[in-house]
Amino acid sequence: MREVSEAYGRRSDEYVRALGSLDSTHAEDQKLISRWGRQIKGPIIDVGCGPGHWTEFLTAQGCNVRGIDPTVEFITSARQRFSQCRFALGSAESLPANSAMGILAWYSLIHHDPVRLDIALQSCHAALSPGGSFLVGFFTAPAHAPFSHAVTTAYFWPLNEFVSCIEHVGFTVLETHERHDTTSRPHGAIVAQRS
Numbered sequence: 001m002r003e004v005s006e007a008y009g010r011r012s013d014e015y016v017r018a019l020g021s022l023d024s025t026h027a028e029d030q031k032l033i034s035r036w037g038r039q040i041k042g043p044i045i046d047v048g049c050g051p052g053h054w055t056e057f058l059t060a061q062g063c064n065v066r067g068i069d070p071t072v073e074f075i076t077s078a079r080q081r082f083s084q085c086r087f088a089l090g091s092a093e094s095l096p097a098n099s100a101m102g103i104l105a106w107y108s109l110i111h112h113d114p115v116r117l118d119i120a121l122q123s124c125h126a127a128l129s130p131g132g133s134f135l136v137g138f139f140t141a142p143a144h145a146p147f148s149h150a151v152t153t154a155y156f157w158p159l160n161e162f163v164s165c166i167e168h169v170g171f172t173v174l175e176t177h178e179r180h181d182t183t184s185r186p187h188g189a190i191v192a193q194r195s
């Protein structure tokens, strides 16, 4: 994790400029995250919030949300850019148990290999109270494979394999979404519930 967050730290200004606003996001993702966030009754954690724009988006929808990220530079920048929102240093692996009703992990688990992904998913599951909801976004492909992401190595996941990883830690998968377009890498999203 340290290597990943140091790699993000070195390019955080560039990342915030290029990808740190809703302008760089897909309208379908805004719809999904908004619909998901508005039905959650209780605290939401935006895990791996990066620049903080999704935390700001959910805050503006009336959600009780805080963004956490292991990259100091992102947390410093997010606090300055979105001073009305709450941000703290943290990681997917160190979430307090039973502390949330919603966890958004939007492209923040893309650098985890399968073993680390399992640990992070277990932590997200334990951090949710019963009935809590998990929304994860990631890159899809027909086969699991690492690739050279602009910041540091990331992984493609077949949607059904990611579903299996999520079910393996005890979640019930409620929704899956997949999108292929010509301008970006294939995208997947899963909504799951802690029963």
Ligand SMILES: C[S@@+](CC[C@H](N)C(=O)[O-])C[C@H]1O[C@@H](n2cnc3c(N)ncnc32)[C@H](O)[C@@H]1O
Pocket (backbone or CB within 6 Å): 001, 004, 005, 008, 019, 047, 048, 049, 050, 051, 054, 068, 069, 070, 071, 074, 090, 091, 092, 093, 105, 106, 107, 108, 109, 110, 111
């Ligand atoms: C591709 S960026 C996504 C940022 C943001 N969620 C977005 O949608 O733009 C990946 C983020 O995951 C964070 N990250 C890396 N390792 C993490 C971990 N173990 N737990 C939580 N976040 C992590 C990075 O610091 C970075 O902010």
